Amino acid sequence: MSDERRSELRAVFHPRSIAVVGASSDPRKSGAKWVTGLRAAGYAGAIYPVAASGGRIAGLDIYPSLSAVPGDVEYVVASVPARSVLQLLDECVSKRARFVHFFTAGFSETGSSEGEDLERHMLEVAHRGGLRIIGPNCIGNFCPAAGIPLGPVPAGKTGLPGTVSFISQSGGMGAKLVEYGFGRQIRFSKGISVGNCIDLDTSDFLDYFAHDEDTRFIGAYLEGTRRGRRLYESLCRASAAKPTVILKGGRTEAGSAAARSHTGSLASSPPVWSAMLHQAGAIEARNLEELADCLLLLQQLGPIRTRNVGIVGGLADGGGGISVSGSDACNDNGLSVPPLHPRTRERLLDLIGEVGSILRNPVDVSPAQFRGLDVLHEAIRVVASDDGIDLLIIQEDVDIMHSFLGVDETREVNECLVKLPQETTKPVVIVLPVGSTEAHRVAVEEQVLAAGIPVFPTMARAARAVSLVSGRPG
Amino acid sequence: MSDERRSELRAVFHPRSIAVVGASSDPRKSGAKWVTGLRAAGYAGAIYPVAASGGRIAGLDIYPSLSAVPGDVEYVVASVPARSVLQLLDECVSKRARFVHFFTAGFSETGSSEGEDLERHMLEVAHRGGLRIIGPNCIGNFCPAAGIPLGPVPAGKTGLPGTVSFISQSGGMGAKLVEYGFGRQIRFSKGISVGNCIDLDTSDFLDYFAHDEDTRFIGAYLEGTRRGRRLYESLCRASAAKPTVILKGGRTEAGSAAARSHTGSLASSPPVWSAMLHQAGAIEARNLEELADCLLLLQQLGPIRTRNVGIVGGLADGGGGISVSGSDACNDNGLSVPPLHPRTRERLLDLIGEVGSILRNPVDVSPAQFRGLDVLHEAIRVVASDDGIDLLIIQEDVDIMHSFLGVDETREVNECLVKLPQETTKPVVIVLPVGSTEAHRVAVEEQVLAAGIPVFPTMARAARAVSLVSGRPG
Numbered sequence: 050m051s052d053e054r055r056s057e058l059r060a061v062f063h064p065r066s067i068a069v070v071g072a073s074s075d076p077r078k079s080g081a082k083w084v085t086g087l088r089a090a091g092y093a094g095a096i097y098p099v100a101a102s103g104g105r106i107a108g109l110d111i112y113p114s115l116s117a118v119p120g121d122v123e124y125v126v127a128s129v130p131a132r133s134v135l136q137l138l139d140e141c142v143s144k145r146a147r148f149v150h151f152f153t154a155g156f157s158e159t160g161s162s163e164g165e166d167l168e169r170h171m172l173e174v175a176h177r178g179g180l181r182i183i184g185p186n187c188i189g190n191f192c193p194a195a196g197i198p199l200g201p202v203p204a205g206k207t208g209l210p211g212t213v214s215f216i217s218q219s220g221g222m223g224a225k226l227v228e229y230g231f232g233r234q235i236r237f238s239k240g241i242s243v244g245n246c247i248d249l250d251t252s253d254f255l256d257y258f259a260h261d262e263d264t265r266f267i268g269a270y271l272e273g274t275r276r277g278r279r280l281y282e283s284l285c286r287a288s289a290a291k292p293t294v295i296l297k298g299g300r301t302e303a304g305s306a307a308a309r310s311h312t313g314s315l316a317s318s319p320p321v322w323s324a325m326l327h328q329a330g331a332i333e334a335r336n337l338e339e340l341a342d343c344l345l346l347l348q349q350l351g352p353i354r355t356r357n358v359g360i361v362g363g364l365a366d367g368g369g370g371i372s373v374s375g376s377d378a379c380n381d382n383g384l385s386v387p388p389l390h391p392r393t394r395e396r397l398l399d400l401i402g403e404v405g406s407i408l409r410n411p412v413d414v415s416p417a418q419f420r421g422l423d424v425l426h427e428a429i430r431v432v433a434s435d436d437g438i439d440l441l442i443i444q445e446d447v448d449i450m451h452s453f454l455g456v457d458e459t460r461e462v463n464e465c466l467v468k469l470p471q472e473t474t475k476p477v478v479i480v481l482p483v484g485s486t487e488a489h490r491v492a493v494e495e496q497v498l499a500a501g502i503p504v505f506p507t508m509a510r511a512a513r514a515v516s517l518v519s520g521r522p523g
Numbered sequence: 524m525s526d527e528r529r530s531e532l533r534a535v536f537h538p539r540s541i542a543v544v545g546a547s548s549d550p551r552k553s554g555a556k557w558v559t560g561l562r563a564a565g566y567a568g569a570i571y572p573v574a575a576s577g578g579r580i581a582g583l584d585i586y587p588s589l590s591a592v593p594g595d596v597e598y599v600v601a602s603v604p605a606r607s608v609l610q611l612l613d614e615c616v617s618k619r620a621r622f623v624h625f626f627t628a629g630f631s632e633t634g635s636s637e638g639e640d641l642e643r644h645m646l647e648v649a650h651r652g653g654l655r656i657i658g659p660n661c662i663g664n665f666c667p668a669a670g671i672p673l674g675p676v677p678a679g680k681t682g683l684p685g686t687v688s689f690i691s692q693s694g695g696m697g698a699k700l701v702e703y704g705f706g707r708q709i710r711f712s713k714g715i716s717v718g719n720c721i722d723l724d725t726s727d728f729l730d731y732f733a734h735d736e737d738t739r740f741i742g743a744y745l746e747g748t749r750r751g752r753r754l755y756e757s758l759c760r761a762s763a764a765k766p767t768v769i770l771k772g773g774r775t776e777a778g779s780a781a782a783r784s785h786t787g788s789l790a791s792s793p794p795v796w797s798a799m800l801h802q803a804g805a806i807e808a809r810n811l812e813e814l815a816d817c818l819l820l821l822q823q824l825g826p827i828r829t830r831n832v833g834i835v836g837g838l839a840d841g842g843g844g845i846s847v848s849g850s851d852a853c854n855d856n857g858l859s860v861p862p863l864h865p866r867t868r869e870r871l872l873d874l875i876g877e878v879g880s881i882l883r884n885p886v887d888v889s890p891a892q893f894r895g896l897d898v899l900h901e902a903i904r905v906v907a908s909d910d911g912i913d914l915l916i917i918q919e920d921v922d923i924m925h926s927f928l929g930v931d932e933t934r935e936v937n938e939c940l941v942k943l944p945q946e947t948t949k950p951v952v953i954v955l956p957v958g959s960t961e962a963h964r965v966a967v968e969e970q971v972l973a974a975g976i977p978v979f980p981t982m983a984r985a986a987r988a989v990s991l992v993s994g995r996p997g
Contacts, residue, residue, distance in 0.1 A: 202927060219847070221842055221843055221844045224923055224926070225845075228922040228923060228959045229957075232959040270844060298847035298848050299851065300854075303850035303860035306860075306883070307849075307881065335855075335983075336981065337844075337848060363695065369695060370746075371695055371696070373781040374810055377772065377775045379777060380775030409780070446699060448702040448706070449698055452677075452680065453698075455677070483706060485680075485704075485705030485706040487962075487965050491962075507812050509812070
């Protein structure tokens with residue numbers, strides 16, 4: 050990608066002005082929600098609502114047409130019926146807009162030849178006029194640093210800017226990834242919902258993110274492509290530059306049929322896709338949760354190469370079953386749970402004592418409770434110090450801890466855990482299953498995430514993410 | 524199992540009196556927590572705390588020895604050092620107690636020959652004296668209807684009595700299953716943590732639950748057995764009588780090594796176990812979350828035979844990506860997502876219109892939003908009425924709905940969903956992913972569960988549970 054094209058796409062995420070065509074003074078309409086969302090998110094550029102009806106929305110005048118807008122328009126959000134798109138494109142060209150993204154659906158994804166013809170005409174008009182199209186059938190750009198939320202969301206929540214950027218062929222999947230991010234402190238640099246990809250497509254944005262200085266990790270939800278070679282090559286470039294995690298929707302017969310109706314994508318067979326992603330050096334997620342898990346792990350720990358996992362369970366009650374099932378989860382995912390060095394075992398034995406403990410790896414530290422918090426804390430550090438261990442997975446069951454220990458001791462145990470990243474050079478991962486005390490668990494999760502530790506809801510998901518990011522899926 | 528033995532085991536869950544040996548006046552000690560837990564849970568029988576130290580706990584006198592207890596003792600909780608167990612067994616025999624469960628650990632699971640010898644002696648003493656042992660290395664009985672919580676939990680939370688009973692070789696896994704139950708409204712009839720199983724074992728309780736009138740569904744966490752044929756036969760009997768879901772810990776090399784340290788179980792190879800469970804007619808879960816998922820599905824819907832799933836997404840924002848990934852999740856798990864009948868499609872087309880919708884199956888109902896809640900509600904009923912659909916999976920993203928629709932509309936949509944079990948004969952399953960608005964999501968989950976609908980956090984887990992319970996794991 051030339052420097053010129055890179056700087057061109059920068060304006061998708063940092064446009065100086067945005068017109069919302071198809072706005073409305075009725076705040077319940079999508080067109081109005083784009084405007085209120087941008088205002089609420091603190092977008093600093095000019096916002097121009099446009100609708101033939103006129104009126105006001107979110108404290109702004111609605112202009113009767115794009116040509117009536119007084120200033121320059123760099124980026125257009127189009128929430129108009131499919132029958133009006135060609136006329137709008139002409140107006141965009143006259144206005145010298147640089148980008149238009151069409152929220153509008155009803156094109157090639159309906160399977161009709163009219164839809165495909167319309168897309169071809171749109172592309173001709175845009176190319177002639179030097180205008181780039183995003184979509185149609187998409188929710189466009191997302192950039193927390195610029196105050197641009199993803200989609201028509203009136204509250205305009207963006208979260209803090211971060212290092213993860215994503216591309217999604219589905220607006221819904223992009224929106225859900227952003228919500229997972231809000232809940233799990235995954236912080237985004239940029240995002241783009243590309244929909245039917247008739248002009249700017251996944252490859253363009255992969256190339257852009259590969260070079261973007263604010264992007265350290267790339268995620269994408271794809272359904273298919275009409276330009277396979279081009280996608281493969283941009284994936285190779287992106288993966289070589291930054292860890293790139295891909296979720297391919299439509300891996301199965303039923304999924305592929307749904308993808309045809311959704312974004313008009315013709316999906317290849319799953320083995321072909323998997324082989325392509327593997328050869329390109331990308332990480333393949335099987336569903337949105339795995340995509341979010343990998344991005345969180347990368348954001349918190351950076352790229353890792355883990356083979357040997359140390360597992361710690363039993364922060365409150367006996368951790369024997371967790372040790373067993375955690376070992377199963379690691380082995381299922383190609384991770385090793387090696388025995389501890391004899392010296393480590395001796396140190397643990399001195400600290401905790403044998404009865405009721407499992408001091409092999411997994412380590413069930415539950416009897417340390419009876420010897421005090423310092424012993425528990427030290428036992429975890431001892432396991433982390435073992436030379437044979439690359440990474441530590443600790444299961445913390447907040448509800449069990451509440452039941453067996455009480456609220457205060459649960460808080461104290463958690464205070465030990467959040468110190469671990471300062472106390473050991475080994476990456477630490479925490480499994481924090483949902484349970485019966487959700488308000489407390491959510492508070493604990495926030496503290497652990499804020500300490501830079503990735504958090505997963507189950508041992509299976511933690512092991513899977515570690516394995517995927519380490520390049521060794523089981 | 525003879526009627527006599529069945530009525531014998533009833534007293535494990537409904538004992539007339541419980542002595543807690545190894546109690547303490549220090550409420551932080553485990554022995555004290557058993558007593559406070561039973562009091563808090565409202566256990567109606569006599570509770571006798573026993574400890575040489577004397578004193579009081581939870582408003583009760585602590586007796587210096589079991590023989591000093593004034594009344595009959597039917598069930599003994601033993602939280603004493605391993606070196607005292609033989610003496611305690613003698614006292615239990617003298618007192619004519621019927622059951623003793625040993626919280627005490629440090630026996631065969633340590634791998635020492637002393638531990639194995641001690642277990643043999645314990646068994647001899649008990650058999651001679653007509654006493655049955657539960658454990659050692661376990662947390663014993665659980666029975667909400669009798670006011671008996673699981674383990675030394677001071678708050679004594681039991682949840683409401685229900686129809687699910689379980690057996691766990693791990694106290695921690697049993698406790699976590701109960702916490703999952705509290706969080707997800709899985710209601711238990713009975714539970715038992717069996718630990719090292721030197722006397723009463725998994726088979727005894729499988730047989731008991733198979734005949735117990737209050738138990739409709741059985742779950743178990745196993746690590747291994749020394750009596751394989753016996754276990755197989757009781758599993759056959761249990762599965763023939765009631766849906767029985769088994770999680771076998773130690774499926775992998777690392778898990779099997781951990782199981783040896785945990786309950787002294789010698790695990791067979793995974794294929795042998797899977798084949799055995801399949802032949803016995805049991806449902807095999809791969810981890811504790813799957814075990815809980817299957818039990819919840821069974822409790823809410825009863826046994827089901829589903830092959831053809833209807834998927835509905837897009838309650839707020841575009842559900843296209845959810846349609847695709849939901850189809851993938853169903854196909855991954857051997858479930859079919861068949862096309863709708865042409866008549867169903869016509870009815871949906873009339874209701875919603877084509878643009879932006881996917882009306883094939885999965886159905887993306889998002890454009891129905893623009894036509895009002897009644898339309899959305901009716902569209903879901905129309906999908907459910909299709910003759911080719913056995914079961915409906917609906918994805919409800921509370922955070923997305925809040926962002927795109929707002930709080931009030933989210934509540935109204937949810938009110939439609941909870942009416943569905945009254946409006947259709949087809950089983951309904953709801954996927955309610957965690958996200959950025961957990962307090963709201965938890966409230967919605969409670970309403971949906973209370974309406975008798977099973978709720979899962981991801982499409983993959985919903986599809987997996989439906990597939991497992993239907994006897995068609997992919």
